[in-house]
Amino acid sequence: MGTNHNLVRDPEWLSWNSPTLSRPKLQSILRATKGTETEMMWTARSKNIKTGDIPQGYVGQTIDKAKASCEGCPLLDDDCYHWKGSSQLGHISMTKGYAKRRPEAYSLEAVLPRSARSAKYARGAVGGDPHVFSVETVKGWFKSLKDAGFKGLLLYTHFAKTKGAHLKGLAMASCNLDEADELVELGWRTAAILPFKAPKLSATKKSKFKDIPEYDGRPITTKAGRKVVVCPAQTHDKITCNDCGLCDASKEAADVIGFLQH
Secondary structure, three states, X not given: OOOOHHHHOOHHHHHHHOOOOOHHHHHHHHHHHOOOOOOEEEEOXXXXXXXXXXXXXXXXXXXXXXXXXXXXXXXXXXXXXXXXXXXXXXXXXHHHHHHHOOHHHHOHHHHHHHXXXXXXXXXXXXXXXXXXXXXXXXXXXXXXXXXXXXXXXXXXXXXXXXXXXXXXXXXXXXXXXXHHHHHHHOOXXXXXXXXXXXXXXXXXXXXXXOOOOEOOOOOOEOOOOOEOEEOXXXXXXXXXXXXXXXXXXXXXXXXXXXXXXX
16 A cells, blocks of 8 residues: 555654654654645745735745646636746746745634734645645634634636636636536635726736737626626725735625736
8 A cells, every 4th residue: 555645744643653753753754744735835934016916826836836736727828927928937936935845834824823814815826726625624724814813815717617626615716707507506605807908007018918908997797697706806996805805715705706818
């Protein structure tokens, strides 16, 4: 029978099954096995204007692990805001820090005490896809946040119908607007890309989306007639994800949250 690496990483299991091991030896084994599975690396603060100053999580303690979690995503090669944008720079920096310092420094429990007092939510999987994590792991993040006085977790998967199906009720299903009805019927709350671009884009972004009409405030519905709530952080200057919280998939809230292209 193979070794259960989740158990090997559990100090209580090691102490019970290897009573002759000293504490330094136990810690050495834990360090050696740390990083063999994909982990969420958390940071306490953020300068992201849209999300607000909230804890942020990045999938993968190496860039290879992070990109592996995204394999199969249709946005990966051309339109991914993370891998084609500046947010990946922070992710790369964190992987270097993870390799040099104690990995525990990037756990959610370690960063929460250093988060802004105004933070109400945490944003998971800024880069990478959370389908690589078990239900138990994700529920553990929710519990840690609630225990620390937070309202919840903002999480999205691009693989709602396949390898991310187990995260229903914990993560939003990222999709195109024409896919939203099907996913809602399957029990998901959805984060749908809209056929409009956000107002006040930079000159570079305006060029990228030059053939896409700018959102003019019109009501939007899905093909089946479901109301789409356009992301308030994109349509109101003074609202952030931290103020809104609609993308906490565990909430009883709108089935379809629409995102303007940006």
